Amino acid sequence: MIAANTIALVRTPPIANECPNFGFLAWCKSANLTLSESKKVRDFTTHGRTIEPGSYLYNAGAPFISLYAINSGFLKTTLADKDGREQVTGFCMAGEIAGLDAIGSGTHECDTIALEASSVCGMRYADFQRLMLAIPALQLHLVRMMGSEISRDQGLMLLLGMMSAGERVAVFLLNLSVRYAARGFSETRFRLPMSRAEIGSYLGLKLETVSRTLSHFQEIDAIAINGKSIYLKSIPTIRRMIAVYGSPKGH
Amino acid sequence: MIAANTIALVRTPPIANECPNFGFLAWCKSANLTLSESKKVRDFTTHGRTIEPGSYLYNAGAPFISLYAINSGFLKTTLADKDGREQVTGFCMAGEIAGLDAIGSGTHECDTIALEASSVCGMRYADFQRLMLAIPALQLHLVRMMGSEISRDQGLMLLLGMMSAGERVAVFLLNLSVRYAARGFSETRFRLPMSRAEIGSYLGLKLETVSRTLSHFQEIDAIAINGKSIYLKSIPTIRRMIAVYGSPKGH
């Protein structure tokens, strides 16, 4: 232990370098941990695991070992019912945490799959629990994270329960825009790393409907889209699609 | 303090009597708390608040003060988007906990409204947090509860995203059946305390569709229904409706 610490003093690069851009340390900051607490977290963190596009970060049914902070890349989470039908339940980008779905049951309920080459930091949940006992702020932060996951899911339920295709796609684009902006990327020009079918699955629509809706948005000059590259030409117009442009199910 | 304890020894009825049937103490048991830990929880619990049908346990936007354990009765939670459209996001029955939606943000996101006369026990979250620091098992239990809330929501997302009307209603009936059974009630004969419109809102359907689907289930002799009373004549038949009886959106 002492030897390890001593060595660490010599060869540990600045903290930021071990979790480039995003990762658990950025996350510690948002949890308001002190520097020494952050160091404790770092000691239990594995760095820089990379995942090829199309391969799994973890499988549904796998025992819950670790939480993952996404450093870079883009992943999807999918949930299957017992009849084999599956639905995309979320997309994960740099700066976000994956694996929360398993905390309740101890088993992953989702598959989490890279859409493009991604890099993650991992932390064993057993270690995390031990740290939580020592660092109350960490505990609160976990609860808050799970709370926002619940809010997110409930927003999606609202979307799936009562929005028209146009509204769903608009919500989806605006949500991505906000998340890219929060990470310092352009809020108007970005890539859609997922396929039309995956967007459709997430929104409860068929891929053809997604494609048609995007074409329609392009016709009315709200966006320009070319394959996976999109440019939001008028965010206000897109925003106006929600709850104004036809909501056949709304009251 | 000492005086209070002394008095308590004399006049405190058996724990169960303060939380009849369900409530926080039943819940402590499922959290594997020791008796003395349970007593601590009880000391912070308010008992027997009753809510008239149609009135609110709490409003969306209200600051998060307490968690509630449902003793008896039946409530719904509804979520509204900014355009005023609202959707039922869940039903709560005796033995379940309400208020978890607020833990993330500190503000209730849902309205929670009694469908029939209900009685609840309350516990201030501030006290709960303090107890969590003292009782690690409580902490784990909260996290597990939030985890199951996430699972529940994701199941509903699956339902809303890819199931036909028949499947949705079948899932709904089977889910209620299981929950009633878990509480010692009949799994085949029970009441639907909510209106058709509320069922529809929860399932992403219109009330007419719910009514038609129930009538159809009755025609094929899977159920007998009369207003709010239902009898599941053949649970296997209902189970077979899921993913077999037409799934227009399924693959």
Add this chain to the structure above:
DNA sequence: CGTAGGTTTGAATTGGGTCAATACAGGTGG
């Protein structure tokens, strides 16, 4: 350069929504 997977677009179909009329249940008051 050819093949495979993803995307766009068109035409036909349909599940569930909308509108509307009727039936029923639970209270209320005469």
Add this chain to the structure above:
DNA sequence: CCACCTGTATTGACCCAATTCAAACCTACG
């Protein structure tokens, strides 16, 4: 005790948004 009234539930006829089926079109990649 019954006639009335109000809100909920059922049922029918029609309609439309989104799905399904199908064909053509890209784009990437070996």
